[in-house]
Amino acid sequence: MNPDCEETVSGQLNTLDRFSDLPDFILHHIISFLDTREAYRTCILSKRWAHISATNPIIEFHYYCEPKSPHRYWPSEEVSARLLGYIDSRMQRYAKDNLRVRTLRLRFPNSHKVGGCNVKDLRCIVKELPHVEELPSKIDEWLRIAVRNQVEKLDLGSPVFEYQLPDILLSAKSLRQLNCIQVKIPNYNGAINLESLQTLELLCVDVEERMLNHIISSCLLLKCLSVNNCSGFKTIVIPCCSQLKELTLCNTLPKDGTIILETSSLVCFKFSDLAFDRWPVMSKPGLLRNLTVLDIxxxxxxxxxxxKLLLELASLETLLLYNCRKLITIRVLSIRLNVICLENCRGLVDVMVDAPSLTKFIYRGTFGLYPAITISSQTSCDISVRTTTNYLDTQGFFKMQKLMTGLRSCHAVEISLANSLYQSVCDSIKFNEEELGDVNLGPPRNITELKLTLYYLKLSRSSVSAFLNGIFWTCRPDIISFRFYLEDPDLMIQLFMSELEDMANCLRHPLKRIECPDANCSNILESEKVEVQWRLHW
Incomplete structure (x- = not known):
């Protein structure tokens, strides 16, 4: 008999609900894996579950507008009043019963645009939005309740007006993670008691320099700091007492801004700015010795x-460089480096990498601006190239083979082709081995897999033939994987398969398998030596 069933006097089985007999903290942990709406729906199961849903320590409130609302990003007056009343009554119950608030997430309408209006036009629209004037005091009260009830994670997305964080939030000793979107952090002269804070994420936040550095220096357990599109300061100081591991700065410093690193605990550093014309980081020698990820x-x-930066990065494992257009020559000498990614660094002329542990090299650019690349690696190194067909010619394939010749071994090569004209038929790929003259780089490199991706691009038969000839002259893959981002990929599949039909039985092209996840191509290639698999994702 089922242990969860008991037999009554009449002989009928009475099913016991042992699941609901679990303690509150276990049931709260179970529904924490559900989103807000799904967790709330559990209240219809029983009175016990209604209690669990009402006392859930994870509280998430979102403002949703009706499709026909006059303001695209703000609900109607009736819906707005009902939502505010529900949030307020829920928070008041937590305050009255002294219920634990582990997570509080308040997200309001997007403040960047309302109904297609720019930020400058918001002030006149904000005055007309329903119940806007009530929100600042309400949010202050909800945050005070959360702090008193030991909140650990707070995620606040401000409404369209400038909302100032209350001072009580700076004394939330239990707070571990704080995410703020479009708020203002006022100056605070008292002590900041965020002694448990480990993650701080600021997006479109207005905070003065003294206040920001005061927060950073006061949070001794801070591990992750992200500052994105913020204003009010030009210098960020990470003091020597900081235990910060991850630092992300995105479009947040003025042109004369500076980042001063005084700590040696930093492991991951990401810097992004669309208009910066210099390198703003200042640090003493040896302080970046523990940095493993550099993303610029x-x-x-x-x-x-x-x-100078690479000389200090003795522990560097991942180097990512995007749109660094002032770089001309790169010299990388690293024992631990595993991954290098160079994307749209259009000024590059020469790249030399001496990394014994390198496993993946990614270059995204055009073959016409393809730099001279030399890679010295003792392990198998995968190569990823993204280019356009305008620069795919004999010299481009020659440069790729020269790159692969310098590798000790290569497991996979990934090539992505794109074109500026949407789904235009391209006939610009050319390959003629005779153009290379007396140059001899030896036989093509044997690799396990060649991954080919076409982004909204249709190739002519001559381009398909030239591309495959150039690729097979460069490398000999065991497996070819195709991925076509086209509305109708059947024509391109047939073109590639018809060209591969003649190559499959050639000693120069010893294919073992062809994979195409976009269509059924199992009946197109008739060669018995090649296994064709379709709908396989790589």
């Missing part, structure tokens, strides 16, 4: 800046 996007870093 669109900054004015030069060869000299990067060279």
């Amino acid at each position: 996007y669109y900054s004015g870093i030069t060869d000299g800046d990067l060279g």
Whole structure:
């Protein structure tokens, strides 16, 4: 007999609900894996579950507007009043019963645009929005309740007006994670008691320099700091007492801004700025010895800046450079480096990498601006290239083979082709081995897999033939994987398969398997030596 069933006097089985007999903290942990609406729906199961749903320590409130609302990002007056009343009554119950608030998430309408209006036009619209004037005092009260009830995670997305965080939030000793979107942090002269704070994320936040650095220096357990599109300061100081591990700065410093690093605990550093024309980081020698991830996007870093920086990064494992257009020559010498990604660094002429542990090299650019790349790696190194067909010619394939020749071994090569004209038929790929003259780089490199992706691009038969000839002249893959981002990929599949039909039985092209996840191509290729698999995702 089922242990969860008991037999009554009449002989009928009475099913016991042992699941609901679990303690509150276990049931709260179970429904924490559900989103807000699903967790709330459990209240219809029984009175016990209604209690569990009403006392859930994870509280998430979102403002949703009706499709026909006059303001795209704000609900109607009736819905707004009902939502505010529900949130307020729920928070008041937590205050009255002294219920634990582990997570509080308040997200209001997007403040960047309302009904297609710019930020400058918001002030006149805000006055007309329903119940806006009540929100500041209400949010202050809800935050005070959360702090008193030992909140650990707070996620606040401000409404369209400038909302100032209350001072009580700076004394939330139990707070571990704080995410703020479009709020204002006022100056506070008292002590900041965020002694448990480990993660701080600021997006579109207005905070003065003294206050921001005061928060950073006071939170001794802070591990992760992200500052994105914020204003009010030009210098960020990470003091020597800080235990910060991850630092992310995105479009947040003025042109004369500076980042001063005084700590040696930093492991991951990400810097992104669309208009920066110099490298703003200042640190003493040896302080970046523990940095393992360096991610730079669109900054004015030069060869000299990067060279000095790499000399200090003895523990560097991942180097990501995006749109660093001032870089001309890169010299990388690292024992632990595993991954290098160079994307749209259009000024690059020469790249030399001496990394014995390198496992993946990614280059996204055009073959026409393809730099001279030399990689020295003792392990198998995967290569990923994204280019356009305009620069895919004999010289481009020659440069790729020269790159692969310098590798000790290569497991996979990934090539992504794109074109500026949407789904236009391209006939620009050319390959003629005779153009290379007496140059001899030896036989093509044997690799396990070639991954080919076409982004909204249709190739002519001559381009398909030239592309495959150039690729097979460069490398000999055991497996070819196709991925086509096209409305109708059947034509491209047939073109590639018809060309591969003649190559499959050639000793120069010893294919073992073809994979195409976009269509059924199992009946197109008739060669018995090649296994064709479709609908396989890589």
